[in-house]
Amino acid sequence: MSILAQPGTPQVSAIDAQRVEDTLSRIAPKWTTWVAQTLATQRDPMRVRDVAARVPFVSEQLVGKRLAQMHADGLVTRAEDLPGAPYRLSASGAALAPVHRRLAEWSQDYLPGRMAGAERVEDAVRRLYLRHSTAVIQTLGDGPLRFVELAEQAGLDHNHTHHRLIRLQLDGLVTRTGPHSRDPYVLTDAGAALGPVYAAVEHWSDPTAAARPAAGPGPRATRTRSAARPAPEGIRTAAALRRSPAAPGGLFSHAPQPQPRVPATITAQSSPSRSR
The missing domain is CATH 1.10.10.10 (Winged helix-like DNA-binding domain superfamily/Winged helix DNA-binding domain)
Structure with missing residues (x-):
């Protein structure tokens, strides 16, 4: 399930989870x-x-x-x-461009469906910004963990851990290694590839980040597609875009190539209903 790490690629475990979560909440509101x-x-x-x-x-x-x-x-x-x-x-708003590019690239690589670039960014942020999501993903960045171990290491109670795992599985970022309740949870390829995204978000939010190099484009990791489904509102927005000639180009354009089918191994473990 894990991605082959490339030299110099920022790792999920290296980021400040609280800073990233707070920053994502600023840019998460729809539109x-x-x-x-x-x-x-x-x-x-x-x-x-x-x-x-x-x-x-x-x-x-x-x-x-x-x-x-x-x-x-x-x-x-x-x-x-x-x-x-x-x-x-x-200046802060203009500096969001690298963050948007990172989110769009990550979405294009790991999330299925044809969406406009801006819609892709918003869909990606909606999968990442919820409270405790970053802590869970970061904790699993060190390897598979059973539920109780995960809750303890992430510093969450069992109820919060349960609800966050349901959402993260639906969003294609976490899966379970087997069908039984005691089987460990593990990051999908999409979840494991979030290091550069988190690094870009943290760099944008940190006023001292100018002293450190921002995460560059870097090599893209070898991956398989995650079991992530576009949100219903994303489908409606895409339909509106097709009806309207007024949307600008660039990041607003649809991806040029179709997406491959999602491997069944990613979705085999769980199919809970989407909820927050």
């Missing part, structure tokens, strides 16, 4: 990536209605709310704090 990437395509500041015109499957009211939250989170700035004043990406 944040779409709005950020729309602003990134323009040199001049954009008003709410202009952003909404380029994301026609989102209401102008919702775009306004998202921009207000991004402003509070320091991802966008305004020339003046007046109603109708245009927005532009802050």
Whole structure:
């Protein structure tokens, strides 16, 4: 199940799990990536209605709310704090580009389905940002663990561990090595490949990270596809994109090649219903 580690590839066990989780929560709200990437395509500041015109499957009211939250989170700035004043990406918001690329590449490599680039990023973040997910993935980064061992090493009670494992299995990041309840849990290839993604997120969030080199593109690991299913809202967004000619290109474009079938060995262990 594990990926062959490449020299210099950041490992899941090396990151600050709490920092990564807090940072992912900032960029996780739906449409944040779409709005950020729309602003990134323009040199001049954009008003709410202009952003909404380029994301026609989102209401102008919702775009306004998202921009207000991004402003509070320091991802966008305004020339003046007046109603109708245009927005532009802050330095922090513009610096998200490498994080988005990492998330999109990881999703393209390990998650099935055809999605626009921005949708891929948001789908990836939704699989990663939930509380305790990073701690569980990081704990399993050292190898397979039984449920009780995992809960103890991750510092979680059994209830939190159980619910998080259900979600992580549904999202294709964790699986069980056998059919019995005492069989150990292990990271899938998708889960084990998160080291560079986490490193990029941590580097973006850490104000002292300028003293350290950011995670470069690096070699892509040999892998098999994980049992991850696109969320229903992702399917709806993709359909809206196909209907609309107004979406920008680049990271908004669909992946050019079809995805291979998911190996049955990844999905054989469990099929719980999706829940948080």
